[in-house]
Amino acid sequence: MTVIVEAQDLGKHYPVGGNLLQKGTSLKAVDGVNLKVHAGETFAIVGESGCGKSTLARLLMRLMLPTSGEVIFEGRAIAKLKGAEVRALRKDLQFIFQDPFSSLNPRMTVAQLIAEPLEIHRPNLTAGERRKEVGRLLAEVGLRPSHMDRYPHEFSGGQRQRIGIARALASDPKVVIADEPVSALDVSVQAQVVNLMGDLCDQRGLTLIVIAHDLAVIRHMSDRIAVMYLGRVVETGPTDEVFANPRHPYTRALMSAIPVAEFGATQSRQHLSGEPPSPLAPPSGCSFRTRCPFATEICAQMQPVNETVAPGTEVACHHWRDVSSVSLTIAASATGRSPGAEARFAMYRTALANQDSP
Amino acid sequence: MLSHILRRLLVAIPTLILISVFIFGLQKLLPGDPVLALAGEDRDPETLNRLRDLYGLNDPIWVQFLSWAKGVLQGDLGTSIRSGIPVSQMIATKLPVTLQLAAMSMVFAIFIGIPAGIISAVRKGTKLDYAANVVALSGLSIPNFWLGIMLILIVSVKFHLLPASGYVPPTEDFWLSMKTMIMPAFVLGTGLAASLMRHTRSSMLTVMRQDYVRTARAKGLREPIVILRHAFRNALTPVVTLIALLFGELIAGAVLTEQVFTIPGFGKMIVDAVFSRDYAVVQGVVLVTAIGFIIMNLLADLAYVLLNPRLRGR
Structure with missing residues (x-):
């Protein structure tokens, strides 16, 4: 697997406060992030709000320049690119935005919006060919090509997000970064858009980087996952592995917060107390220690480094061995159901089986 | 679209009437009148009164306004008392x-x-x-x-x-x-x-x-x-x-x-x-x-x- 996008010790610090006489502090929105995204995979970045996911996405896309570290795209550091090279980068690296309402210019028709990247990146198309291509792209994302002369306000949220996807695909990119692509949509529409993105990735062999806070969406879509907390990546690994064996205490807390859709199911929750600390004054050592049930003295003194704990899985925690040894059972069935309910479920199962068999 | 323009123009009519009434009233509040301004130093009360009668300035204020408004509706903005030139021509x-x-x-x-x-x-x-x-x-x-x-x-x-x-x-x-x-x-x-x-x-x-x-x-x-x-x-x-x-x-x-x-x-x-x-x-x-x-x-x-x-x- 070739690495297509890589973040090396990436950081974005904002100066905060301060005046002529006094130096202000800095807000570490993203701090020392290392990531490797392989060509063709769907890579998810997950974390609660304010953890720096969106900043990270913008850094990867070069919509922002990092204050430290580097983003490498196909072997080139993108911060050093200039003018025309940046525009060439936009062809290969595209972005799907969170809010389908505000991210489309209200003064332009859908055809104009989607044709614009074509004008820049495929200048040899004639106007007629461009319109044809716009129609093809609209059909590809499941919209009617005949609607291309309408304005964005004439579409629903899901349709607009499809327009945003068509726009992102217009330049035929290699990597698409989607920042919370479905969080602004109705739940019923979310699934459609998620599936659409999955299909498009398979058909086009795209590399997709998804930023999300919705674990169900992440689990459904992604091959690998990175968990962020307060600007740092605390755990990376194959999605199934991370979901099945979360090793970082924060990841554990996240996973145990996923509701289980089964009657009477109980599960041992790992509750987190308090709010995430202010990124203006992060705790010393491990930034998660203030909310971590496993925290000891070493956590306050040393920042944990990334350790490879299993093939492809990295965790930044001093105590990951202790964390893994405590079982986190998701007791999904039986327990908690009344005997009567259990009997009814059994009858229901037999009825279903009988229905299928003849 | 056309109906929108028409509606806007209809709304403009009461606006114009209101402005005209308002300005007419304000002018009457000002001390003095055009006859005084015309007469200069030599102010014979008899002459002044005759001139006022001539220009309809002795009529009640609403009669004056209505006679002006009637003229406007017929496309006549009146005549300048001072110069005797029709107002529309001056404006033009x-x-x-x-x-x-x-x-x-x-x-x-x-x-x-x-x-x-x-x-x-x-x-x-x-x-x-x-x-x-x-x-x-x-x-x-x-x-x-x-x-x-x-x-x-x-x-x-x-x-x-x-x-x-x-x-x-x-x-x-x-x-x-x-x-x-x-x-x-x-x-x-x-x-x-x-x-x-x-x-x-x-x-x-x-x-x-x-x-x-x-x-x-x-x-x-x-x-x-x-x-x-x-x-x-x-x-x-x-x-x-x-x-x-x-x-x-x-x-x-x-x-x-x-x-x-x-x-x-x-x-x-x-x-x-x-x-x-x-x-x-x-x-x-x-x-x-x-x-x-x-x-x-x-x-x-x-x-x-x-x-x-x-x-x-x-």
């Missing part, structure tokens, strides 16, 4: 002068104010932004008459580059007309440019923060295209309103500048008419100015629809 000679001045000032204001606003928004917080703001504030705070006098002193008196004052209709000698009008238009335009610049700047700053501007950048568009095609078109709406309002104001509000450059325009005519209590002239001028304002506002509304597809088809 003065209005083009003021319109030319207003249009030329607007051209100055737009070509200075809007680019300056865009540049200072795009280069927000830089020296260029501060410089533009200082210039704009100076433009707003320097009185037009002072700037006019200074320009006359420097450009005309010292360097003999342009004529100092007067008016030449463009139909007579186009270039000379432009030359005489360019200084007053510049003086008027700078003040307007300053407020246009401030409005363009704040509107651009709002729009530049929008997500679709970020989308445009992510597409890989060149920055000038992002700014002009995506940001500026969306930022235009409040600017267009302001242009319409300023233009309406220019029709009546160029008094000082017209005075400094001795341009025989609308503003000067209003002032003269008020001083001589020339009721018919004041009424006529106010009516025409109000109509001008209403038309400009209607045009601004139509421009919105052109600029904003979300308003179409309503």
